[in-house]
Amino acid sequence: MRVITTLLIACLVAVQLAWSCDPDQAHNGCKIYGASCTCGFGCRTEFIYRTRRACLNALRERSSNVCSRLPCLRGICIQTMQDPGFSCKCENTGFYGQRCEKACPTVPMRGMVFPHECIVI
Template structure:
């Protein structure tokens, strides 16, 4: 059976692994809306609310959440503070564009610069 200290070390390590998913200067303490307001350390693009109060206010106004209208044709919609209030993450879908609406090119054409969402490493 794990001791409290071992569980604490595991929890901290798991938290650091999550935070390391973005650059150190891109991390912050904040909150995001899941089924409720979840606060912790993470990427600025995901933890967009600076406080629990700000998150709760946004949760009350969830009907105004641009992602609730499902603007992304493919990919994942995330709320942003910049207009139009959302961003679509298209990586791994085979599509790109503001709403993940454009199919990635399948054949390399001389001089064509592939959108970063279409680059497979």
Template sequence: MNTMGSTWTFAVLLLLGTVCLGLAAPRENDTKNPCKGDQEEKVWKGCRVAEGRKYCECGKVTACENPYKFKSDRECMKDLFSDVCNPNPCKNGGRCSQKGKQYACLCSNTGFYGRRCHKACPEPGSILMMSPRFPVDCIHVG
């Protein structure tokens, strides 16, 4: 780049009184909006559960879209450690066991089986009792 030429051009613009217009109007190829459509970058503040982690991270970031799900650390912690077994999603006396943000219903000795212990076990002597697909939760020992 020829700095002498740039200085000379600037001096000419200054003499003509157009330097303010030249500096105030950015050229299209100099400032590209990283956002899609008519979105604009904004400063977002908030908290989110860290990806693949068991903790909340809070902060401030400049981005096109809000990356934060929660406004405060308290909201984030409540979501992170929420009890999916309260109220109990299991039916018919099934016991709820929390596995992270998921749950599993323990249906043994209830007479029911299924994701929520909602299906009645087959009656003794039914054809399903002889099937390899017989539900494990329906096996009564003792």
């Protein structure tokens, strides 16, 4: 029963990821997430490798993996096809910005858009 539930959740997440992409950007592939390869269904801009083998090869070749240079000061680095070649996921770090370098404001300031990474649910 637990396996069926896990598979159902994985399928629902895959469908939700596909819906968040532009129709021509939905893609089945793999991406470097942290220090491992994650495969599934998502957007072409994040799932840039067609196979797990291609992803693992890129992960092993440190020079082609921009995340191996640790561009994110905090959070998780994800390799992407768009410049600068990576995206930092800053959620739950208390920071925001391209490299998770800016401290989240403690009080919303007038006229300032509160960064979504700083919202705690």
